[in-house]
Amino acid sequence: MKSRWLLWLPLALFAGLAVFFIGGLQNDAPRVVTSALVGKPLPAFNLPAGASDRPALDSREYTKGKPRLLNIFASWCVPCAAEAPQLMALADAGVPVDGIAIRDARADVDDFLARHGNPYAHIGLDARSQVQIALGSSGVPETFLVDGEGRILHQHIGDIRAEDVPGLIAKWKAAQ
Amino acid sequence: MIAELGLAALWMSAALAALQLVLAGGGLWSGKKAVAEKGALLSGVRPVAVAQGALVTLSFLCLLLLFLRSDMSVALVALNSHSAKPLLYKFAGTWGNHEGSMLLWVMVMGLAGAAVALFERALRHDTHVATLGAQAAISLGFYAFLLFSSNPFARLNPAAPDGQGLNPLLQDPGLAFHPPTLYIGYVGLSVAFSFAVGALLTRNVDAVFARAMRPWVLAAWVMLTIGIVAGSYWAYYELGWGGWWFWDPVENASLMPWLAATALLHSVTVLATRDALRAWTIMLAVIAFSMSMVGTFLVRSGILTSVHAFAVDPQRGSFILALLLIYIGGALALFGARVGTVREGSQFEPMSRESLLVINNLLLTVILGVVLIGTLYPLMTEAFGHQVSVGPPYFDRITGPLALIMMLAMVAGPLTRWRKDKVGVVAGRLLWPLLIMIATGAVLFVLGGERMSILSFLGLMVAGGVALGSIAPLFKRNLRRTPLFVWGMVVAHLGCAVSLAGMAADSAFTSEKLIAMAPGEKVETAGWKLHFDKVGPIAGDNWSAMQADMTVRRGGSVDIIHPQSRFFSNPPTTTSEAALLTRWNGQLYVVLGEQLDDGRWQMRIWWKPFVTLIWYGGLMIALGGVLTLIGRERRGWALKLRKSHAQEEWA
Amino acid sequence: MLSAALMLVISAPASFPALAQTALPPAPYANRQLDDPAQEKKARDLMHSIRCLTCQSQSVADSEASMAGDLRSEIRERIAKGEEPEHIRSWLIERYGDWISYEPTAEPIMWPLWGVPLLLLGVGGLLVAGRMKRRGAATDGKKGKQI
Numbered sequence: 004m005k006s007r008w009l010l011w012l013p014l015a016l017f018a019g020l021a022v023f024f025i026g027g028l029q030n031d032a033p034r035v036v037t038s039a040l041v042g043k044p045l046p047a048f049n050l051p052a053g054a055s056d057r058p059a060l061d062s063r064e065y066t067k068g069k070p071r072l073l074n075i076f077a078s079w080c081v082p083c084a085a086e087a088p089q090l091m092a093l094a095d096a097g098v099p100v101d102g103i104a105i106r107d108a109r110a111d112v113d114d115f116l117a118r119h120g121n122p123y124a125h126i127g128l129d130a131r132s133q134v135q136i137a138l139g140s141s142g143v144p145e146t147f148l149v150d151g152e153g154r155i156l157h158q159h160i161g162d163i164r165a166e167d168v169p170g171l172i173a174k175w176k177a178a179q
Numbered sequence: 180m181i182a183e184l185g186l187a188a189l190w191m192s193a194a195l196a197a198l199q200l201v202l203a204g205g206g207l208w209s210g211k212k213a214v215a216e217k218g219a220l221l222s223g224v225r226p227v228a229v230a231q232g233a234l235v236t237l238s239f240l241c242l243l244l245l246f247l248r249s250d251m252s253v254a255l256v257a258l259n260s261h262s263a264k265p266l267l268y269k270f271a272g273t274w275g276n277h278e279g280s281m282l283l284w285v286m287v288m289g290l291a292g293a294a295v296a297l298f299e300r301a302l303r304h305d306t307h308v309a310t311l312g313a314q315a316a317i318s319l320g321f322y323a324f325l326l327f328s329s330n331p332f333a334r335l336n337p338a339a340p341d342g343q344g345l346n347p348l349l350q351d352p353g354l355a356f357h358p359p360t361l362y363i364g365y366v367g368l369s370v371a372f373s374f375a376v377g378a379l380l381t382r383n384v385d386a387v388f389a390r391a392m393r394p395w396v397l398a399a400w401v402m403l404t405i406g407i408v409a410g411s412y413w414a415y416y417e418l419g420w421g422g423w424w425f426w427d428p429v430e431n432a433s434l435m436p437w438l439a440a441t442a443l444l445h446s447v448t449v450l451a452t453r454d455a456l457r458a459w460t461i462m463l464a465v466i467a468f469s470m471s472m473v474g475t476f477l478v479r480s481g482i483l484t485s486v487h488a489f490a491v492d493p494q495r496g497s498f499i500l501a502l503l504l505i506y507i508g509g510a511l512a513l514f515g516a517r518v519g520t521v522r523e524g525s526q527f528e529p530m531s532r533e534s535l536l537v538i539n540n541l542l543l544t545v546i547l548g549v550v551l552i553g554t555l556y557p558l559m560t561e562a563f564g565h566q567v568s569v570g571p572p573y574f575d576r577i578t579g580p581l582a583l584i585m586m587l588a589m590v591a592g593p594l595t596r597w598r599k600d601k602v603g604v605v606a607g608r609l610l611w612p613l614l615i616m617i618a619t620g621a622v623l624f625v626l627g628g629e630r631m632s633i634l635s636f637l638g639l640m641v642a643g644g645v646a647l648g649s650i651a652p653l654f655k656r657n658l659r660r661t662p663l664f665v666w667g668m669v670v671a672h673l674g675c676a677v678s679l680a681g682m683a684a685d686s687a688f689t690s691e692k693l694i695a696m697a698p699g700e701k702v703e704t705a706g707w708k709l710h711f712d713k714v715g716p717i718a719g720d721n722w723s724a725m726q727a728d729m730t731v732r733r734g735g736s737v738d739i740i741h742p743q744s745r746f747f748s749n750p751p752t753t754t755s756e757a758a759l760l761t762r763w764n765g766q767l768y769v770v771l772g773e774q775l776d777d778g779r780w781q782m783r784i785w786w787k788p789f790v791t792l793i794w795y796g797g798l799m800i801a802l803g804g805v806l807t808l809i810g811r812e813r814r815g816w817a818l819k820l821r822k823s824h825a826q827e828e829w830a
Numbered sequence: 831m832l833s834a835a836l837m838l839v840i841s842a843p844a845s846f847p848a849l850a851q852t853a854l855p856p857a858p859y860a861n862r863q864l865d866d867p868a869q870e871k872k873a874r875d876l877m878h879s880i881r882c883l884t885c886q887s888q889s890v891a892d893s894e895a896s897m898a899g900d901l902r903s904e905i906r907e908r909i910a911k912g913e914e915p916e917h918i919r920s921w922l923i924e925r926y927g928d929w930i931s932y933e934p935t936a937e938p939i940m941w942p943l944w945g946v947p948l949l950l951l952g953v954g955g956l957l958v959a960g961r962m963k964r965r966g967a968a969t970d971g972k973k974g975k976q977i
Contacts, residue, residue: 010518013462014511017469021504027482027558028496036566036883039927106854106896131857132900139925141883142897420892427887526963537961541954548950556943565939568881570889570932577947691874693861776855783861 035160038139038147045073045153046137050127053104054112060101060127068151070178072098072171074123075135075145077105078115083144086162087119093168094122098175101125105135105143146171150178182253182332185241189282189332192234192289193322196315199227199292203312207305207380221304224311225296231318232293239273239286242331246273252338255279255331261344261749265720271355272345277479277495278331280358285321287359287366292318295370295395302391303383310377317369320502328498344749347722353413361406361433365471367399368436371443372468375461376510379517384457389450392464394812396447400440401804407433408797419755419770421785423685423793426574428483431554432474435547439467442543445536452597453533458518459540465514469507470547476500483558528599535592542585546578553577579634583641586679589672590648612651616644631687638683645676663810671803678796684789695779705786707767708732712739714771714780722747724756727771727780731760742771742782766790859906860899866910873906876915879933880905880922889932 040046045065052059065071074090076083094100102123104112109128116123129135138147141160148157148171157174159167206220245253246269249262259276260269268275274283292314299307325331349355374392378384410433415423424430443463449456477483480496527534553569560567594608620640623631649672652665692704701710712728724745731738740758747754760767765788772781864870877891882898890898890905908918922930934940 007519010458011515013465014508014515017507017511020473021500021508023555023559024476024480024482024500024503026562028480028500036926036929039923039925106900108854130854131903132897133904135897136901136904136922137925139927141926419894422892425887425892429887527961529962534962537958541951541958545947545950545954549947552946553943560939563939565937566927566929567934567937567940568929568932569934569943570879570881570887572879572933573943581947691863693863695862772861773856781856781861 036141037160038141038155038158040139041155041158043155045147045149045155046134048127048134048137050103050129050134053102053107053109053126053128054116054121054123055109056113057121057123057126060103060125062153064101064125065149066151066153069099070148070150070156070175071124072100072175073138073147073149074100074102075105075138075140075143075147076102077107077143078111079107080105080143082162084115084119086144086164087122089163089165089168090122091120092165093163093171096168096172098172099124101127103127103129103134105129105132148174148178181241181244181248181250182334185238185245186330186332188234188238188241189322189326192231192238192285193319193326195227195231195234196289196318196322199224199231199315200312200319202227203308203315207309207312220308224308228296228311228315229293231315232289232291235286235289239282242279242282243270243273245332246270246279249342251340251342252335254333254335257335257339257342259342259345261342261721263341263721263749264345264350267352267355268345268350271349274358274362275345275349275355278325278329280362281321281325281329282331283359284362284366285318285325287363288314288318288321288369291366291370291395295373299391301387303381303387306377306381306383306388308377309380310373313373313376313380314370317373317506320505324498324502328494342749344747346750347745347747347752347754350721350747351413351417353409354417357406357409357413360402360409364399364401364403364406364440365436365468365475367395367402368440368464368468368471370395371399371464372506372510375464376513379461379510379513379521382517382520384450384461384521386451386454389447389460393444393447393451394808396440396444396464396467397804397808397811400437400444401801401808403433403437403440404797404801404804407437408794408801411797412794416757416759416768417754419757419783421689421691421757421768421783421787423790426553426569426571428554429478431550432478435474435550435554436467436471438543438547438550439463439470442540442547443467445543446540449533449536455527455533456537456540457521458514461514461518461521463540465507465510466547469503469510470551472499472503472507473551476503477554483554530595530600530602530605532592532595532597532600535588535595538588539585539592542581542588546581546585549577549581550574575634579638582679583637586641586645586675589675590645590651593652593668593672594648608651609648612644612648615647616640619643635683635687638679639687642676642680642683645679646673649673649676663813664807665810667803667805667807667810669803670806671800674796674799674801674803676796677792677799678794681789681792681794681796685787685793688788689790690786692782692784694782694784695775695777696782697779702782702784704784706733707784707786709769709784711780711782717743719745721749725771725774727782729758729769731767731769733762740767740769742769744771744773761791764788854896856896856899857903859903859910861902862906864906864910869909870906872915873902873909876909876918877902877905879931880919881930881932883926883930 045062047062049061050059065073072093090100100122102125104126107128107130112126112128127134144162146159146163147155150156156178159171163171202220202224206223242255245256246260247266249256249260249269251257251262255276255278259279260272264272272279274280292311295314296311302310371392374388374395378388410430411423415421443460446456446460446463450460476496476499479499482496527537553574556569557567590612591605591609595605620636623636623639650669653661653669690705692702694702696702696711698711698713701708703709708731710730712730714725714727717724717726722745724743726741726743729740729742731740738760740760742758743756745754745756746752755770755772758769765786768785768787770783772783774780864873874891878889880890880901882888882890882893882895884895884897885893890901905918909915919931919933923935928935928937934943
């Protein structure tokens, strides 16, 4: 019978599906939405100051020839408090860190910084997530590494753990 | 002690399932020829299946009792229940978690196996034994899953002071009974699968076999229909955004088995009536069950969940995948090896009822394929490092037109004779439905067809024609003498038209109003006048809420509705309880949002004309299934009764 | 949220991810419709096909997440300024990739998705045609092809 092979087609299709499922189970990397702007220039923005003792944040800060970290955070976000010590460590290692506080109020940010430390050189206030959206960031906290010409080199999604710090410092050094 | 008793009962039923498999397999292996021995074999397997069903039920009842008594020394209870929970949700909490739902699954499976053992009479003995063997093999896998990786009776030492509670979103009467309905449907499909495997093993695929399998397919299909309708309505009123279907992976997982079951239901009828489509019916029985397993795998393994997913256990996923590979892979291999010996039956006349049923099967299968591929597609592209989303725009655009064409075939099918019919005669019978369709289209066009989407327009138009066309089989018939299964078909097909009309009307005519209001203010929308009387806190069983009082007027009627924003403390969650006011021609849907800085409250107000038709139609489809089931089986039951009476008299 | 909730029913109800939300009021047009119904309809259609970033399987139109609210406001304000919906969509895709849009893009990686229904219909149609009798050919009783 010429259509004999047809009878085995369902099994073949199922085998394909099974291989695919097995592959899917192996892949336990967290699925995150990465910004499509990595490798592209930082969008222009100009935000008002997010804390009372730090200057405001302008995107022109990133075209002054020195790579910087741009941290997206919020006083109401729990993982942001958890990553605060790592940001302090980065700042202590000489990496310039700026912050953008998302949907926040200056008093709350001040309070947050008083409790968890203040690693930021500049802090911008993004009350309506507009800059966050323009950056292609999908949550808090996130951290971008921007080179001296204002190009986004790297995006770190989620809180920075202690083990991430050396890698970030290396990346920052390489960008110089 | 109860937990230990439950666990012991579970182990024993697993052992009985193994015994059932060995008895059936060994028996079939040794005595290939002697049909008389098969009768003896069957009487040997039967009590084992019944005992297995009884023991696994006992095990489930033990778990139920643990939940009702809030026994916090059992880990599962402590994780998923709370002593202050209303009784209904303690009850429903039993299956509102992974382990409990799997136990429910094996219980239904055990009971179904016992029913197949006890009540099935028409099937050839060897096929019957093989079916029970296959059923035992499936059960055994799920028992292993429970006992080795998801023990529901595990103790917690020391016992927890109190439980962590059930997710408040799930604390809803409608949802409490949604999962069991779906599971019964899935298990029904597993029975159809066992029948198919049994028939392949014993090379016995014919009309008698189809008639034996049909009630199981029908019953499973009815339960799946109810489950999907209930789930959709729950999402609609509980999640507070007025949508009823989002082509979400979890929804798709429940839709795919339904699509396969619907196709199977129709092909099994062709097999029962015309002794044709043998291989295809077997194939569909395998597909239907594999879809319920694939759905379970997709949902529980977590491979489809994206950002901010909650922890899912990869071990569970591997276990389900292993079961999937063994059962479905095995069945498909058996299919490839054996089905060549099954004659497919005669070819069809292009103009015949069976041809139209084949077209229905083709379209359902294509829709099933589209839903499956669409659901998995983001996962596939991710393997190439490209993240995409497949959602309503894609699914609507592809499945919508296919479903509409299928609806037309659905009207034509019952109006066409089996074997052979004349094109002209069928066209004549279709004249009125076609005219109604065109008239509906014309009226809609005049009323403002350019404002609605093409799919809604076509949907309403087709719904009009299908509504008339689906009752056309009753014309010129003595209604009292019309068999019940014809009524069942008519009601189910009419239900499709009703549901379609509701879907199209909802997407074409819904009006939405978002507004911030202070108490004392009023708003007018879509012919309704709403007055925001007041807002204040109230307390419920295990929640507190902000509740608004709104007076709504339309025409002469005045009603007061109470949208709420509810806060639960165990676990801490906020849910919005929409206020729904149902009229014959639609639903007013009001959601109380958050309070703004200036003291006003955010309100979302929808008027959804004829939206309720979606679920009424769905229930009509299920009712049609029930009527057909009774209509088809009543004769068999009557016969059985008479037979047993005769036997008693003889004795 | 729909997905998350339904998932709970069928799978293990772990605790809900505690989505921290801000105390700030929503952006001006997050929950306020545009005055011009034609513009609002444009915005609505777009919002229904833009995926919410912080929730599972929901469009920004249906989500209560604060970021979805900000995105709604952004979309409405841009539409009010006369920007075309497709322009906003491509602006978002530039930032978040194709993931953000439920509306399939014209990327080659999406082509098979449109090909699958055609392929299935074609193969199925051929199989069905094989089951049909040719006009006038009396083949009843002869062995049919396997479907």
